[in-house]
Amino acid sequence: MEIYLPIAELPIDMFLILGMGVAVGFISGMFGIGGGFLLTPLLIFVGIPPAVAVATQGPQIAASSMTGSLAYWRRKSIDFKLGWTLLAGGLVGTLLGVMFFNQMRKLGQLETVITISYVVLLGSVGLLVSIESVKAVLATRRGKVERKRLGGRHHWYEGLPLKTRFHRSGIYVSVIPIVGLAVLVGFAGAVLGIGGGFILVPAMIYIFRVPAHVVVGTSLFQILFTMIAATIIHATTNQSVDAFLALLLMVGGVFGAQFGARAGANLRGEYFRLLLGFLILVVAARFAADVLTRPPEPFSVTPTETVR
C-alpha cells in the first residue's frame, strides 16, 4: 500500500517502511545502539532524499530507545548517573558537530567526508570489536575461565581529577574521560547523522569496563535524550523531519526493539560483541565498496532549488 510522504514529497510503500523499522528496531534493542548507521543508508537506498532521511532518524530512534530504555529500566540495568554524565558531553559534542557539518557543507565535499568517516570509523570499531570477541570466544572454547576484572589495575585516565563512583556500573573513575568520550561521540554522531551508540557501547565496555548489561540500558537512555534534541534541532534548522515517515518507522521500530531487547538479554557477552562487531564491519564494507569500486553510473543529479 502506497502512502504519500508530505515532507519527502513522494509516495512510498507503507509495508516496506514498516518492515525496515522492525528490522532496525530489532538490532537497536539487541545491541543498545540507535541503528542510525543502518537506517540512513537504507532510507536513501529506497529513494528518500538524504536530508529527510537523516533528519527523520531522530524521532524513529527516540521511540525505539524509549521502549528499550523502559525495558532495561525495569531490569534495573540503567546507570542513570553515568547516563546523565554521557548526555551532558553528548549534547556539547552534538552542537560542535552541527557547526562543523554546516561548515563542511559550505566548502562542498561533505559527501566525501561522510563516506570516508563512515569507512574509517565503522571499519576500525568493527574490526577491534570482532578481533577481541573472537579471541574471547576461542578462550572460552578452550575451557579457560573468562578473566574477571582485576582489582587494583587501573589505566592512567581513570585516575584524573573529579573521580566519581558509578554504583550501578561498579566503576570508580574520573568523569573527565567519560565526558570527553561523550563529546567525541556526539560530534561524530552529528556529522554522520547517527546516534553514535555503536561507538559508545564498545568504548564503555573496553575503556571503562562497564558490565555489558548495564552498557546497553545506559546507552539507550543517553540516545533517547540525544535524539529528542536532534529531532527538535533538525525540525527548526532544516524542516526536513517527515512526521509520516517517522511514525511508520517508529511503529515498526518499537516492535522490533522489544524482541531485540529480549534476544540481547539471552546472548552471552562474547557472542554479543562478536555479532555487533560483524554487523558494523558489514556496513563499513558496504561503504568502502561504494568508494573503492568503479561506479556503474558515475553521474548523479541533485535538484538544488525549485521555483514553484
Place this chain on the structure above:
Amino acid sequence: MRASPAGATRALTAAAVLLACAAGTRAQSLVTTLSTDLVPILSNFTGERIAVFGVVEPGAAPRPKAGWDVVVTVRGPRGAVTVRRKESWGPLWLNLDQRRYIAIPAFISVLSNRPLDLIAQAEVRDDLRLGIEPLIPSQTAARAANDPRFREALQRLREKQGLFSESAEQVRFISPNVFQAQIDLPGTAPLGNYDVEVALFSDGARVTKSNLGFRVTKTAAEQWVADVAHQNSILYGIATALIAVLVGWLASLVFRRD
C-alpha cells in the same frame, strides 16, 4: 499508474463541453482544454492521468492532405540542478567534478501523434524547442567549462526516473479535426505549476499553438503537516519528539510481560 474514475468523468465532461460550444483556450484556429487544472496529492497518490482535448476549427486553415500533426509539451516547475561525476582519486571513487544547470524543468513530457522527426525538420524542432533535448539548456551556471557529458547524464537519469519522457503514441485523432492526448503524471511528480503547450503542425511547419496549465498541490493533511513544519518548526519538532516518546512508551505497555 491508473486514471481515477472521477478523472475519467471529468475528462468526458470536458470533452462534451468542448465539442458543444468550443470553449477552452482559443488560439486562432486551435481550441484546447485539459481534463483538470488541479491535481491534488492525496495520501494514496501514485500518479494521475490528465487528458488534453483539442479541436482544429474547420475552415480556419486548409487541412493538409497528410493530416494535422500535434505535439503536446508538458513542463513542470523549473529549478537549478547539480550534476556530479565520480572520478577515481587514487584507489577511491569520489564526486570530484560537477556542473550546475539553472531553469531545468523538473518534469518534461513530449507527446505527439507520430515521431517528432517525421513531424518537423531538425532546425524547426530546435527553433520551436520541440522534444526533450532542446528543452534542456546546454549552458552551465558555474564557471566550469561546458561538458556535454553532464547534460547527457542529466537527461539520461531523468528519463530513467520517468520524469523526462517522449512518446509518439499518446496523441490520438478521434476524427480528422479532433484529437485527444494523455499526460501520465508519475507519483514522484514534483509539486508546482505545469505548462502545457499544444502545437499544431501542417506539412512540417507550425500553424498555431495554444497554452494551458495545471497545478500539482498537496491537499488537506499533507499540506497542513508541511505548513506546520515550515511555519511553527519548533512546535512541530517538539510534537514529533513527544509522539516518538509516546509511541515508545505505549509499545512497552503493550509488550510488558511482568
